[in-house]
Amino acid sequence: MAFRLLASAALLLPLQAAHAASDGSGEPASPEVVALQRDMITLDTHLDTPETVDRPDGWSIMDWHDVRSDYSQVDLPRMKAGEFDGGFWAIYTPQGPLDAEHYAKVRDFAVMRGMSIRLMVASYPDQFELALKADDAARINAEGKRIVYMSIENAYPLGMDVSMLKLFYKMGVRETGFAHFRNNQFADSSTDPDGPKWHGLSPLGLELLAEANKLGMIIDGSHSSDEVLDQLIAKSTTPVVLSHSGCKAIYDNPRNVDDNRLRALAAKGGVIQINSYGGYLRARKPNPERAAAAKALSAEMGDEANMTAEQYSAMLAKRREIDAKYPETDKPTFDDFMKHLLHALQVVGPDHVGIGMDWDGGGGVVGLEDVSGLPKITAALLKAGYSKDDVAKIWGGNVLRVLRQVEAAADPKAAE
Numbered sequence: 001m002a003f004r005l006l007a008s009a010a011l012l013l014p015l016q017a018a019h020a021a022s023d024g025s026g027e028p029a030s031p032e033v034v035a036l037q038r039d040m041i042t043l044d045t046h047l048d049t050p051e052t053v054d055r056p057d058g059w060s061i062m063d064w065h066d067v068r069s070d071y072s073q074v075d076l077p078r079m080k081a082g083e084f085d086g087g088f089w090a091i092y093t094p095q096g097p098l099d100a101e102h103y104a105k106v107r108d109f110a111v112m113r114g115m116s117i118r119l120m121v122a123s124y125p126d127q128f129e130l131a132l133k134a135d136d137a138a139r140i141n142a143e144g145k146r147i148v149y150m151s152i153e154n155a156y157p158l159g160m161d162v163s164m165l166k167l168f169y170k171m172g173v174r175e176t177g178f179a180h181f182r183n184n185q186f187a188d189s190s191t192d193p194d195g196p197k198w199h200g201l202s203p204l205g206l207e208l209l210a211e212a213n214k215l216g217m218i219i220d221g222s223h224s225s226d227e228v229l230d231q232l233i234a235k236s237t238t239p240v241v242l243s244h245s246g247c248k249a250i251y252d253n254p255r256n257v258d259d260n261r262l263r264a265l266a267a268k269g270g271v272i273q274i275n276s277y278g279g280y281l282r283a284r285k286p287n288p289e290r291a292a293a294a295k296a297l298s299a300e301m302g303d304e305a306n307m308t309a310e311q312y313s314a315m316l317a318k319r320r321e322i323d324a325k326y327p328e329t330d331k332p333t334f335d336d337f338m339k340h341l342l343h344a345l346q347v348v349g350p351d352h353v354g355i356g357m358d359w360d361g362g363g364g365v366v367g368l369e370d371v372s373g374l375p376k377i378t379a380a381l382l383k384a385g386y387s388k389d390d391v392a393k394i395w396g397g398n399v400l401r402v403l404r405q406v407e408a409a410a411d412p413k414a415a416e
């Protein structure tokens with residue numbers, strides 16, 4: 001009888017679901033789960049989508065795109081399909097040399113990127129709204145629009161002048177990170193091949209932390225070294241958020257955080273937002289031909305920011321050729337992502353965990369390649385025994401709680 005039931009159940013299951021259990025790509029969410037997620041405010045604390053919005057080839061946030069063809073992961077139609085309400089749209093700048101000439105260049109780039117986030121919002125005022133306060137999220141959501149908080153991923157563009165942070169605050173920025181892949185003038189990176197430079201925050205980094213606290217910005221410890229994170233937790237007047245990070249207990253990588261640090265973060269009210277960047281989820285078998293082809297392509301094409309529309313289209317075509325010739329192998333799956341999410345939940349509980357998947361910045365896993373499938377996460381959390389209230393905290397409640405604390409601790413005179 002059991003055999004018969006199993007066999008007929010398998011026949012009734014859609015092909016995708018039958019296939020999902022074994023390959024780690026997760027189960028599709030039922031219409032009930034999708035409806036449940038619709039009632040929640042769903043935020044991601046690190047969206048690299050502004051870089052996509054600025055593509056030179058006429059890419060529009062208003063159109064549905066195919067991740068396999070143009071590699072983008074977030075647009076308005078897919079946000080709607082995935083019951084995804086918005087989050088922190090990042091001003092990201094890669095780390096460059098620490099000198100006056102480069103500080104000036106990168107400052108201008110960051111200001112312009114902030115302008116394009118605001119331009120996107122201003123271009124489609126019925127669809128997007130700039131959010132400046134924690135309470136804005138619920139209001140914008142109730143009006144059926146997408147929520148656009150702004151953030152800085154790497155504080156490098158502030159140069160040697162922390163008062164520049166006020167300009168970005170006035171522009172709308174409410175979350176700031178300190179470092180990226182390399183050490184900078186403010187802090188050590190978790191991934192600098194040269195090791196620590198400051199053993200935490202530099203004297204200027206301490207000033208930046210104080211300035212961000214005074215203005216009222218969320219302090220983001222992602223990408224910074226463990227020593228920096230320890231100092232942020234100890235010295236910030238408000239809880240620290242890891243906008244896109246993972247768990248060292250699941251995969252020992254410098255970008256991931258160990259359980260004791262997670263407990264220290266949570267003890268001060270902070271939150272870890274779980275990342276889906278494949279290289280940080282688990283060890284992968286090397287794919288040297290693909291890596292070499294990708295490296296050669298980026299050397300050939302140069303900086304994306306300077307490409308014409310034709311050059312950009314040619315670059316995408318070459319990326320697709322590489323995918324066909326040297327397919328991505330051993331790519332981490334939805335289940336690999338869920339291992340980090342469920343581990344963090346086990347260690348610090350549902351008040352201190354959220355979602356920050358690094359969309360359009362390298363995130364995405366087999367089974368969840370873009371934001372259209374986000375209800376899978378809700379389904380998996382419910383299946384793991386978390387309540388609807390827990391899931392709502394994870395999807396947005398926790399980070400909004402921190403933002404409220406940040407607002408309450410700010411000095412209103414600081415932004416004048």
Ligand SMILES: [Zn+2]
Nearest residue numbers: 223244358361
């Ligand atoms: Zn990042």
